[in-house]
Amino acid sequence: MERTLRDWRAITVFVGPALLLFVVILVVPIVWSLGYTLTEGSVIAGFHFVGLSNYVRLAQDPAFWSALWFSVKYAVLVSAGQVFFGLMLALLYSFYLKRSSVLVRTLVFLPVVLPTVAVAQLFVKLFAIAPQYGFLNSFLHAVHLDDLVQPWLGQGGSAFWVIVVMDVWKAMGLYAVLLYTGLMDIPEDTLEAARLDGAHGWKLTQFIILPLLTPVIVTSLIFSLNGTLKVFDSVLALTGGGPGTSTTPLTLYMYKTSFSYSQYGYGSTIAVALTLLCMIVSLIIIRRSREN
């Protein structure tokens, strides 16, 4: 028995291929990328060593700071939105629709699996102004609010909100199911006892359900932040980062620096900053939730 399960040849056969591919395609490039941050150039032009100057440039680059600010602002708002609406939906499923919520759950979850590029094209048409009014502008026109008709995606401010609305719309069904599962794990006796003590509706939610659901909410937030900090497809397909650079997150700034301007060194430096940001966020939230 022992010998069969300790057979190193078999272990190599089972784990070897996956480990090899993973190391070559992911682990080596991570180290390689760190090396790139100390150089200047590209695969075509060749590389030369420049020390820490990319990091100095990063610290002084206003475009980097505005991309960072966009990423953080977007991630916080979208994660909060996804989890908040997910929670509202989960409460709706479990306390109003009860067991018959399967159909609603399934339909609200549908946008989760749709390709982001396709959803973005749909939202472009919802918010369009030219060559003709899209859905929202047509509606505003129909109810005689023509003052409000505007190029929603052509202005940095409103374009930001279109991206936020789209990504909340797309993912809230996932968090609804996640939190609904958490709600289902709360023992019925606990709720019954609270009801006997006179807790109903909002009070029951506030004092019994939310505290018990906190671990699931924290998990959802971590998962959501982890995804939203890496936002790329939504922005590229909706606004391309524009108008100007007003809706450019770190991911897109890194992409343009690397592939439009062929600056591998500086592109890698931005990528390192993004990776650190993702890790810091995860670690902070995990520690906070442990303290609680």
Added chain:
Amino acid sequence: MTRIAPAPLAERSGRPHPLAERLQSVPLFVIVALVLVVTVYPLVWMLLSSFKTADEFSGGVIWALPRTFSFDNFVRAWTVGKMNLYFVNSLLSVIPSLALVILMGVGAAFGLEIMRWRLKTSVSLLFLLGIMIPIQMVLLPLFTMYFRAHLLDTRWALILTYTAFGLPTTIFFLTGYFRNFAREIIEAAVVDGATIYQVFWKVVLPMVMNSVVTVALVQFFFMWNDLLVSLTFINNPDLRTIQAGLLNFAGQYGQREWGPTFASVTLAVAPTVIVYLLLNQKIMKGLTAGAVKG
């Protein structure tokens, strides 16, 4: 996130939340109807708009029903928009990647969870690292590697990348499953004289088939919906996958030609919608399980 401490009694008997009170007086079916409209209507609008002619867009009301159900827009998206080509390209990179990620992932999860060796914890942690790393971190070195190996503008670049990036979540999900696996069954098979490979193929694999399908579905959505990887490594228009192709098509024609654009978007979402409608419970379970563990 601060945890809400139980409030003192005086506060509990305070006035109820005004918003909550107002919400409770709204009929339930109104709320449910609103939720369904917000979620489903944009997709219905997209589908209906796919049948509209150019005149209907410029002259009619944007939410009017199409006058005829002609498939002209779909035909144009499929041929002029090259959606037929993009579909094939996506399939040819996604299917091999799926097969590889499942084969390697199940093997690795089995080796990491069931087999006994010294470094298995470290190797598991290494795979776990892959979940946290944003793909941007490795894009440039990969580009260099594929460039030097002459793999840029080939499907291999996509297959290798999709497979490697699919491994961490696949392995993570399956090791969780193997952890609760009845070891007595494996031990009984070994005592009966089966080799470890026979145990894997004949005992373990059939038993985990259900989880494998779930993982495969989750991975399918990640790969099929990918934009970043295919945008980076594929330059040749004839090799574009569906998302990159759609982005390009909508950018070129999307402004002027609304009908074909809606049709191409409908075509792009169709496979995912069909798969989802057939297997929704499994997919929901798979995607949320990933979230709980991630």
